[in-house]
Amino acid sequence: MLSFGSFKTKAGRISPYFFNAGDFNDGDRLRALGQFYARALVHAGISFEMLFGPAYKGITLAATTAIALAQMGQSVPFSYNRKEVKDHGEGGIIVGAPLQGRVVIVDDVISAGTSVRESVAMIAAAGATPCAVLIALDRMERSGDAVQIGKFSAVQDVQNEFGIPVLAIANLQDLLGFLQASSDPSLQTFLPAVEAYGTKYGIT
Numbered sequence: 001m002l003s004f005g006s007f008k009t010k011a012g013r014i015s016p017y018f019f020n021a022g023d024f025n026d027g028d029r030l031r032a033l034g035q036f037y038a039r040a041l042v043h044a045g046i047s048f049e050m051l052f053g054p055a056y057k058g059i060t061l062a063a064t065t066a067i068a069l070a071q072m073g074q075s076v077p078f079s080y081n082r083k084e085v086k087d088h089g090e091g092g093i094i095v096g097a098p099l100q101g102r103v104v105i106v107d108d109v110i111s112a113g114t115s116v117r118e119s120v121a122m123i124a125a126a127g128a129t130p131c132a133v134l135i136a137l138d139r140m141e142r143s144g145d146a147v148q149i150g151k152f153s154a155v156q157d158v159q160n161e162f163g164i165p166v167l168a169i170a171n172l173q174d175l176l177g178f179l180q181a182s183s184d185p186s187l188q189t190f191l192p193a194v195e196a197y198g199t200k201y202g203i204t
Contacts, residue, residue, distance in 0.1 A: 034068035050097060081122055
């Protein structure tokens with residue numbers, strides 16, 4: 001879930017907020033998250049035939065999204081990858097339904113885009129078509145590090161590189177709106193830091 005304070009990102013920046021999908025660690029939270037993912041996907045109107053969850057967080061996220069979609073009357077298959085190729089049993093690196101048709105990649109966030117690139121390669125190698133990426137939070141933050149700031153965000157880089165949309169349940173503008181509207185003084189104290197971070201690293 002979302003936490004406020006001081007957090008060092010993978011890029012080496014000090015962020016005043018942090019999203020951790022690992023905090024959705026009980027049945028009620030995970031069920032709610034899956035419903036949010038499913039609604040965002042349906043609302044986007046994307047034509048798709050299955051879900052793919054990159055190891056490790058994406059595995060749970062794709063599964064709970066598939067369950068939520070089924071509860072909404074749209075049952076679709078899903079699969080995920082192993083980090084290492086299994087050399088016994090059924091073998092291989094892909095678990096679940098065969099990768100085929102139009103595939104939505106389900107993950108938590110996009111930081112450097114590495115997970116997406118690996119997923120796209122696996123999907124394409126199976127003869128399927130990656131058609132969208134579905135994430136929980138778009139930080140709307142330009143790529144690079146604390147010194148070198150890129151022109152585009154990681155999400156924009158993925159969209160530009162692969163020509164597929166990135167769908168997000170929420171983004172930085174939603175977060176700012178939530179903080180601005182909050183009547184909780186403890187949350188209000190984080191608003192200036194989040195605004196300043198967005199001004200320095202955010203996309204326009």
